Ligand SMILES: Nc1ncnc2c1ncn2[C@@H]1O[C@H](COP(=O)(O)OP(=O)(O)OP(=O)(O)O)[C@@H](O)[C@H]1O
């Protein structure tokens with residue numbers, strides 16, 4: 411299959427013209443700044459990073475620590491944790507265990523834990539259940555003594571038949587749930603006994619109730635274990651656990667003016683931007699790093715400035731409307747500039763913050779080459795990131811707010827159409843999702859207005875959660891089912 415030529419970002423041709431006039435070096439820097447794949451250097455946050463490193467020193471010597479890292483959207487919680495990982499990267503003597511929750515999965519019991527186990531065991535999309543079971547057994551044998559006791563519980567959690575293993579005795583749902591959570595905590599403790607663990611749980615505000623219960627148990631148990639657990643959340647979430655001596659609350663504030671200006675300049679690749687423009691960006695962004703980044707990129711992509719050898723200069727006067735007043739406005743403007751790729755971003759936003767290439771390709775009407783080109787453009791414009799093997803690629807919106815902006819940019823009728831398309835494709839081609847993630851399918855049917863099928867899937871989800879002993883999630887699915895039925899239009903005869 412021939413590879414499509416990469417789609418150039420808007421402004422690229424202007425950059426090429428400028429390149430001919432100004433010489434290679436100047437243009438390269440603007441192009442590089444716009445297409446940087448690495449995050450910009452961490453700006454400020456020295457005290458916060460030192461605090462985390464201090465807690466790590468205690469934890470790795472066996473005095474387990476919990477840090478609750480709180481801050482508004484885009485303030486830099488994930489970025490700070492990246493910096494911590496970079497610092498610890500050199501020390502090599504630790505294990506990273508990363509968990510991530512998402513709004514689409516907030517009613518799926520232990521979804522972040524399942525995803526982490528699947529990742530740690532090295533599951534591939536084309537593995538059959540026997541191959542997955544073998545990988546799970548290998549993981550547990552490496553991590554815990556008496557691994558065979560853990561296999562049936564973990565296999566059941568991952569929806570795998572534990573062939574060849576002693577079945578777990580008959581237990582009540584509550585006993586079964588408690589046993590699974592206990593096994594998960596024991597597994598973490600065993601991992602930490604081998605090598606100090608840096609445990610990161612991102613976006614607790616979207617976590618399912620069972621994950622909250624599990625990490626609540628960990629908060630209690632971690633005290634004498636070599637684990638530093640950093641749990642991030644936005645300020646509207648209050649962790650429902652007691653805050654004891656080994657728990658530190660770290661709240662991230664907005665960047666001060668100097669750091670904010672530093673960030674804008676770094677996003678511009680280190681080349682000074684016109685002072686008037688920087689003033690406007692800083693005024694609008696008000697110290698929120700994501701907003702600073704987005705506005706600076708918007709300006710770099712625009713015709714407002716021209717690049718010279720040692721700086722950017724303003725191109726004429728700057729209209730009042732040049733700088734969007736809200737973060738959402740700025741993200742929308744950047745999506746608009748992505749032109750044809752915007753439609754792919756909108757479809758992807760309906761699928762979720764993380765979307766597999768397989769699912770996107772199955773639901774998109776674009777030819778494979780055109781789809782790849784659109785994804786190249788979104789990636790070049792730093793709106794999405796990619797990971798995984800080319801054959802099993804996974805894409806992720808760089809930030810939850812980018813996904814939200816793409817979703818919000820869809821008119822309601824178009825949203826319904828896209829959700830309907832996703833639901834229909836899943837029904838026809840993804841039996842695994844129907845069997846194991848009916849709540850996800852239900853969400854698409856509900857948003858598409860397919861009331862009957864949405865409620866059936868929610869009932870399946872409730873049964874599935876009950877059989878996995880996640881009773882709170884089962885109740886949540888039933889409540890959602892009632893809400894879907896209540897919202898349905900009533901057709902009266904006569
Ligand atoms: N101190 C910093 N230095 C450089 N870049 C930063 C800094 N803080 C944040 N950023 C950048 O700002 C953007 C938003 O940061 P991040 O994703 O960490 O926010 P967040 O607090 O995790 O938001 P959310 O609650 O939505 O997950 C990222 O692109 C990140 O690289």
Ligand SMILES: [Mg+2]
Nearest residue numbers: 487488489612
């Ligand atoms: Mg984050």
